[in-house]
Amino acid sequence: MNGTKTYAVADRAKRDEVHVAENYAPLPVVVAEAQGVWMTDADGRRYLDLLAAYSAVNFGHRHPAIVEALTTQLERVALTSRAFMNDRLEPFAAALAELCGKDLVLPMNTGAEAVETGIKVARAWGYRVKGIPAGKARVIVAAGNFHGRTTTIVSFSDDAQARDDFGPYTPGFDTVPYGDADAIAAAITDETAAVLIEPIQGEAGVIIPPEGYLRRIREICDERNVLFIADEIQSGLGRVGETFACDREGVVPDLYLLGKALGGGILPVSAVVGDRDVLGVIRPGEHGSTFGGNPLAAAVGLRVVELLESGEFQERARQLGAHLASALQPLLGNGVSDVRIAGLWAGVDIDPAVGTGRQIAERLRERGVLVKDTHGQTIRIAPPLVIRATELDWAVEQLRLALAD
Template identity: 75%
Template sequence: MNPHPDTPTGRIIAQEQAHVARNYDPLPVVVATAEDVWVTDVEGRRYLDLLSAYSALNFGHRHPELVKAAVDQIGRLTLTSRAFRNDRLGAFCAALAELCGKDLVLPMNTGAEAVETGIKAARAWAYRVKGVPADSARIIVAAGNFHGRTTTIVGFSDDPLARDGFGPFTPGFDIVPYADPAAIEAAIDADTAAVLIEPIQGEAGVIIPPPGYLRAVRDMCTRHNVLFIADEIQSGLGRAGTTFACDREGVVPDLYLLGKALGGGIVPVSAVVGDRAVLGVFAPGEHGSTFGGNPVAAAVGLRVVELLRTGEFQQRATDLSPHLRGLLDDLLGHGLTAVRVAGLWAGVDIEPSRGTGRAVAERLLTRGVLVKETHGQTIRIAPPLTIRTADLDWAIDQLRLVLQES
């Protein structure tokens, strides 16, 4: 799809192509305004957002209470760095710690920063608490993982596109199959500091482990004195129908890695949340961030926590989940080969004869629906948790029509 170069869309895309490094290949739409579940492009066309910025927009575009929190704070104070205290950070961290049932919060900005912070915390804990010999700590991760794009993180990815050409990589990671507790058990040894997994693998295509997997991971980590680190950056904060995806099995990890929706779709906010016995290993000067925990982020993050405390958004995802599954299941054998749904989050595999995931996403774009492909034949569906049933029905009907056309 190539917009005409003389249109506003075409001119803006040409400008981006000339001056923006091509580390993304976005769909040919240029969004100018947005509200709740709908966005409008520079030429006035409206689209239903079924991506939610990879779950950063769980509460919709420009949620009025989150915008107010940001605007009010911008009018007072925006940044001090952590060299000084500000009057918003403590309240945010107290509220987030309570939401997680933990003691301490270490605020950062991006999801990858939260993962890197979790890795450092696990290694420090291994050396200072568990007694692992210096520079020997190992962390078990799962095949198919996506935890970010720093060089350390892509070093334990098995995705060639993310990994190839960016070495040498940081050692200390052991990759085992996802959703295989026995493989984790076999990989644990005296030097194992942590098991780092996504409770639901998002980038891989919303891969949901079988019942009992998270409980098995929790039990074996406890048994072997190993930290359980749950990357809830995409799966957490209401997306899966519970506050955290780990809640689906009543499991509490040692460290939560949070991000995306924590910033309300307004500012980048991430955090590592854990008990003092783990996060307390850091001493002043050992880790930090100029913008991490800034007053605007803290003000928005606090309001996000307050919205989640009501349970309204988790309940909406729970209530709409079977409806979404039913709509998608009706398309199995009619252009879809597999459907995976957790809350308001779905991975949908496209029958190859109907086109690639990218081709389907482009055809949905022409019908006013925004989705994004992953791994060739899969598209992800993750609308804001504020979506109405009628809008969801309309969107999946557009998918049905696209599959019929191909």
């Protein structure tokens, strides 16, 4: 393909065992090309993508408007570092701040970097604004969370696979049950700087909290002078039928943590977005990134924001999510024990009698559909938002057959 050496699927395991560290256990498919909602492997077989790179590809593989923004910027300048200004960063930051209804944007690269940045901002705010004694700031988090895999983040994870053998762990975090706002209120002390929550837990299996949970967190944080930080890295930017999952309850956090889809499925782009009285606590030299806010990333991020401004993708997620929910309904009790869905994002729990989540994912791969399992019995369905209803129907039919295999 275009002179690039490719390999058959059968060669994958042998090559990866030699050269690629085994920090993932991927399905045995070697993707060589992708367009829209379809991916093609090195042998020329096509697969329907129902994962969208964990929502990083919300707008489809190689969306033409995003590719155009990328290639146009490549012909000008790609990287300057933040040692200098670049002419793409301010337009991107202004557009993203307006989309969020905030003042400032602190650009980074990956979702984990955005979370780490949010934690640093919260601690600095706690010391410099709230008056927490030096070294005492604490952050409340939820059980079942997934915010990344850096050493600080795994310190407050309860996922043994992500956490075990990576200590000593960073102190300063208090864990409460997810979905229990009263537990958050009870955990707050004078040393609490922030509450860090996923509005919908993605890696945990698309876990949707009770109605009113986010509103109550907002009220508690206001009452107790604590920051509300929303990790919208997977749930944000159109996936749930709204621009942000917090919009489902009409809630605005103090800090948005964004990533994945912000890079349009092309580049790693992340950001922390907040008002000046919070995000403004960071001073020159205290935090940064060589690549964060680079011209190429800013040009792509700006185009992503422009795509979201029309509301087209949010509406597609709402309509197609309702269609998917109807299509999945007949599978309940027929190999599926539960379905949780928000917009075009579903967690499907597989009845252990028919297999594990991994086994169903492997059967679906054989049928030309790509999904990923999580936590043993769950598969996640999160296709690019450009998918068609007929393609969803075909995918659900393949799931029905895979359950019956």
